[in-house]
Amino acid sequence: MFHKLHHISYLFFLCAFLMVSCNAGSESDSAEEELVQRALEIHDRVLTVDTHADTPLRMIQPGFDMAERHDPKETGSKVDYPRMKEGGLDAIFFAAFVAQDIRDDDGNTRAKALCLQMIDSIVSSTQKNADIVGLALNPDDAYAIEKEGKRAIYIGIENGYPIGSDISNVAEYYEKGVRYITLVHSSNNDLADSATDPDGTEHGGISEFGAEVVKEMNRLGIMVDVSHGNDSVFYDAIELSKAPIIASHSNARAVTKHDRNMTDEMLQLMAKNGGVVQLTMLADYLRTAPPNPERDSAVAALRASMKPVSEMTPEERTALRESFQALNEKYPAPPATVKHVADHIDHIVKVAGIDHVGIGCDFDGGGGIEGVFDASEVMNITIELVRRGYTEEQIEKIWGGNLIRVFKEVQAVASEIQAAG
Numbered sequence: 001m002f003h004k005l006h007h008i009s010y011l012f013f014l015c016a017f018l019m020v021s022c023n024a025g026s027e028s029d030s031a032e033e034e035l036v037q038r039a040l041e042i043h044d045r046v047l048t049v050d051t052h053a054d055t056p057l058r059m060i061q062p063g064f065d066m067a068e069r070h071d072p073k074e075t076g077s078k079v080d081y082p083r084m085k086e087g088g089l090d091a092i093f094f095a096a097f098v099a100q101d102i103r104d105d106d107g108n109t110r111a112k113a114l115c116l117q118m119i120d121s122i123v124s125s126t127q128k129n130a131d132i133v134g135l136a137l138n139p140d141d142a143y144a145i146e147k148e149g150k151r152a153i154y155i156g157i158e159n160g161y162p163i164g165s166d167i168s169n170v171a172e173y174y175e176k177g178v179r180y181i182t183l184v185h186s187s188n189n190d191l192a193d194s195a196t197d198p199d200g201t202e203h204g205g206i207s208e209f210g211a212e213v214v215k216e217m218n219r220l221g222i223m224v225d226v227s228h229g230n231d232s233v234f235y236d237a238i239e240l241s242k243a244p245i246i247a248s249h250s251n252a253r254a255v256t257k258h259d260r261n262m263t264d265e266m267l268q269l270m271a272k273n274g275g276v277v278q279l280t281m282l283a284d285y286l287r288t289a290p291p292n293p294e295r296d297s298a299v300a301a302l303r304a305s306m307k308p309v310s311e312m313t314p315e316e317r318t319a320l321r322e323s324f325q326a327l328n329e330k331y332p333a334p335p336a337t338v339k340h341v342a343d344h345i346d347h348i349v350k351v352a353g354i355d356h357v358g359i360g361c362d363f364d365g366g367g368g369i370e371g372v373f374d375a376s377e378v379m380n381i382t383i384e385l386v387r388r389g390y391t392e393e394q395i396e397k398i399w400g401g402n403l404i405r406v407f408k409e410v411q412a413v414a415s416e417i418q419a420a421g
């Protein structure tokens with residue numbers, strides 16, 4: 001109901017804008033208006049699922065209230081419950097993200113404690129805001145919670161580091177509500193090789209322990225996420241996993257050359273596997289910026305001087321954000337837009353088919369582009385898809401249907417494994 005009201009006010013604003021900004025071409029204006037309206041209606045009807053947000057990094061900050069609307073420019077925050085509602089975003093996976101650190105018992109213990117703290121903050125946030133959101137554990141929960149007019153909150157883990165070397169942790173995380181685990185992050189861990197580790201490969205893909213973890217995830221019904229893994233991790237996961245896999249936030253390498261993106265061969269194999277690639281709103285994975293070595297070295301220097309975001313005080317985070325903003329102003333890069341997003345979707349649909357693509361914005365983890373800057377603007381993806389001729393049935397698959405299908409298959413495989421004892 002409120003959703004509809006919001007759309008009407010949006011349309012009113014749009015009409016007013018068109019009336020003052022254009023004094024000719026009223027026919028094309030009304031065609032545009034009709035298209036936007038049709039897109040917003042589709043966006044409202046389909047289940048919209050975003051499979052990746054690092055918002056728990058903010059949730060563990062004292063005083064950060066998910067029920068409050070935050071100004072994205074002032075605070076850097078990209079997701080809260082009011083903005084999810086504004087954007088018509090029905091469901092989201094909040095990832096408990098632990099940056100890779102020392103791989104010993106002390107490091108593993110600290111990683112697990114931080115991971116549990118984030119998971120607990122997600123759960124308690126859903127309890128505190130039970131009137132507007134609900135904790136989701138199973139595929140159908142998203143539809144049921146959406147029907148109640150609330151947002152569905154799923155839990156994932158980004159980086160298998162908090163599993164440490166103890167396989168029983170996987171079941172503990174499952175019990176807490178975790179439904180996908182990204183095996184590795186930006187450097188190698190005990191489970192798998194990263195696509196971006198400066199030291200290159202260490203295990204040749206997934207390690208022996210990583211293979212055990214995949215097996216345990218299959219048994220429990222946790223989705224195996226290959227985003228951030230190197231190419232061998234993808235091929236190993238396809239081989240090892242008895243259930244379809246996901247890439248919770250990755251794009252197409254043929255469109256934008258980046259090691260975090262997937263080749264056409266991988267996309268085709270993903271289709272054969274029955275899995276899904278969730279498109280992400282990270283500018284560098286969406287478009288190739290012209291070379292800018294000064295900018296690159298300034299970014300590298302800033303990154304090198306950073307301690308893990310999770311260990312920063314609010315003041316340090318603000319200072320970091322301001323440093324990045326200053327750097328962006330000094331060395332501007334061409335923006336990534338929703339057109340780039342749709343180019344990647346078009347390509348994946350061409351190579352892998354309509355059943356193997358979805359959306360994982362990576363808000364609060366670097367995601368956010370012109371036109372889809374935060375959760376309140378995700379409807380612009382749907383508008384661009386309608387503009388390119390995608391049907392409601394296709395958009396329903398992209399926005400959630402495909403991911404939910406994979407999630408259901410992962411659970412079905414787990415039931416079979418458990419039944420076979």
Ligand SMILES: [Zn+2]
Pocket residue numbers: 158228249362365
């Ligand atoms: Zn990530």
